[in-house]
Amino acid sequence: SYVFLAGELVYKLKKPLDLGFLDFTTLEKRRHYCQQEVRLNRRLCDETYLGVVPVTLVGGQARVEAEGEAIDYAVKMRRLPEEGMLSRLLERDAVTPGQMALVARRLAEFHASSERNAEIDRYGGLETALVNWRENFEQTEPHIGRTVHRDQFDDIRAFIDGVAQVDADLFDLRVREGRARDCHGDLRSDAVCFTNGGVCIFDCIEFNERFRYSDVAADIAFLAMDLEHRGHQGLSDELLSRYLSATLDSTLPLVLPFYKCYRAYVRAKVDGFQLGQPEVDAAQQARAAESARRHYALAHDYATHTPPRALIITAGVTGSGKSFLANALAARLGAAVFSSDVVRKRLVGIEPAERRLEPFESGIYRPEVTARTYRELRDDARPWLDRDKPVILDASYLQRAQRRAALRLAMETEARFLALECEAEEAVVWERLSERRGEERVVSDGRWEIYQAQQERREPVDELPVGAHLAIDTTRPLREQVDAAVRHFQPET
Known part of the structure; x- marks a missing residue:
């Protein structure tokens, strides 16, 4: 396009080109695609796209939004701040x-x-x-x-x-x-x-x-x-x-x-x-x-840079930053990522964002439901591991038995294994959980009283093989967290 800056306004005219993947060679096509540009861009930037205006000849000079027969069309926009x-x-x-x-x-x-x-x-x-x-x-x-x-x-x-x-x-x-x-x-x-x-x-x-x-x-x-x-x-x-x-x-x-x-x-x-x-x-x-x-x-x-077959689990109490790290690491590695919060609510037939503020280990958080949730997580992971894909399981994994079951799955599928233990100071966890209360469409039901109960019940991560456990300080910048996990997981890089 030709772009003309006019104070607080911008006018865009399409060049009369045919590049194969676009064709602006006729007046009618340029008008059509100007209209399309306005309609489509209003989806994400409504107030900026003002409409389509004609370009006419006045005294031998081109003018926008003037009377006369259109010789071209322009998209009219509000100018965005540089x-x-x-x-x-x-x-x-x-x-x-x-x-x-x-x-x-x-x-x-x-x-x-x-x-x-x-x-x-x-x-x-x-x-x-x-x-x-x-x-x-x-x-x-x-x-x-x-x-x-x-x-x-x-x-x-x-x-x-x-x-x-x-x-x-x-x-x-x-x-x-x-x-x-x-x-x-x-x-x-x-x-x-x-x-x-x-x-x-x-x-x-x-x-x-x-x-x-x-x-x-x-x-x-x-x-x-x-x-x-x-x-x-x-x-x-x-x-x-x-x-x-x-x-x-x-x-x-x-x-x-x-x-x-x-x-x-x-x-x-x-x-x-x-x-x-x-x-x-x-x-x-x-x-x-x-x-x-x-x-x-x-x-x-x-x-x-394709990652090897691997199973990575998070471990930590609510508010410790597990999901934030799991999602970022999944994106960096190209790994499927499954959340226990989502799987748990799927098992009991409710929407992921439906809040269930129930006491510790009651309601949908009863031990038997938790056991089913962790089995389902492993079942979700197995098909992707069988296809040589990396998988991240985003869950608390507070108990040794839960972590050992994940390690067995990695061994059965010949996948590399890593447990990321997410840690944060108590004041940071309090702040995170307080912020979460005011957010919409939050999947986790974690609260301060749940954090305190989990702290009492968690078992130290001391049962895993050497090299299969990494503690992550989630108060550090996210990139540093992901870099640390990638270095540990792929030390050759």
């Missing part, structure tokens, strides 16, 4: 975990409410993703030796071929679970702006449904990849942990490497396209080439 743009804040290292939590909640709400139908399901599965990948490889083969090395190209293609051969049923499962939605499609940090205490997510793809209809994992993976590309792994950890907490999407981490690789590859491809455009000057072309090389390298990292 100082609130996520990309600008990242440059200054000025983004807070709270802001990432805000983005995660907004995206979780958006994905839960966005459209789903049979056509979206068809586009949101693996088959369409593979069509996109074939197109990527065809379009970028001429870039080999310029912005991508031959071994990078071949390794990435081998990774995609492997996913197609082994994991088709995983992608089918996600479609059946309703994870294919009408998404944003271009969720970069440049498309996120913090304003008026909220967040505006704008500039979604309007020109090609194939790029917008996708697994929700493809959307969140784009922003996570962009954060990691810009050197902000910790913010990516925060974003993904919060998103998983809000969505309870246990298999999303399994497909994150695939979609992060895809998003990095597409960014590299788009940067590479600039190298052939005559209107792009030499300095811009040099920057585009460097960006393409870095994105290809990142895509290669995602394709080649």
Whole structure:
């Protein structure tokens, strides 16, 4: 697009291009896609998109919103504050975990409410993703030796071929679970702006449904990849942990490497396209080439750093930070993650966010229900372990017998095993549990009296083999927690 800044307003005109994946060559097509841009972006940034206005000739000069026959159309927007743009804040290292939590909640709400139908399901599965990948490889083969090395190209293609051969049923499962939605499609940090205490997510793809209809994992993976590309792994950890907490999407981490690789590859491809455009000057072309090389390298990292089969459990009292760490680690490793809170409520037939503030070891927290819950967790984990996938079980694991049962499962499936004992000072736990009381849609029913009872009943983690236990101080920054777990779990890295 051509973008014109006019004080507090912005006007966007679409270039009359046909790039194969988009066609803006006629006036009517440009008008249609302007209307689509406004309609679709109002889902996440309602007050910013004001409408579609005509461009007319007045005295031989082009004017917007003037009388006369339209020669083109423009999207009219309110101008967003530059100082609130996520990309600008990242440059200054000025983004807070709270802001990432805000983005995660907004995206979780958006994905839960966005459209789903049979056509979206068809586009949101693996088959369409593979069509996109074939197109990527065809379009970028001429870039080999310029912005991508031959071994990078071949390794990435081998990774995609492997996913197609082994994991088709995983992608089918996600479609059946309703994870294919009408998404944003271009969720970069440049498309996120913090304003008026909220967040505006704008500039979604309007020109090609194939790029917008996708697994929700493809959307969140784009922003996570962009954060990691810009050197902000910790913010990516925060974003993904919060998103998983809000969505309870246990298999999303399994497909994150695939979609992060895809998003990095597409960014590299788009940067590479600039190298052939005559209107792009030499300095811009040099920057585009460097960006393409870095994105290809990142895509290669995602394709080649696959974790081994492993079973990881958390251990700790309520409020000790288990779920926050479990979700972040699952996203980093590409591991399925199952929560005892979710499984327990599934077993008794209630919604995960339904509160049951019952006394310790009563109601749905009776010992027999807890025993069933831990058996069900192991049953949920086994099929993925049998498929060489890492799994994280997010539960208290306060008793030696519970931990030994998990260790037996790891031994039966020949998986590596690690227990992460989550620790925090009592004052921190009090603060966390107090904050939780005021939050909506919280899965955990943990409270101060439960914490005190668990402290009395917990058994020391002293029965596990050497190297199978790691204590984590969850008052440290999340990235440090995840880094410590990854180093212990994969010491060779």
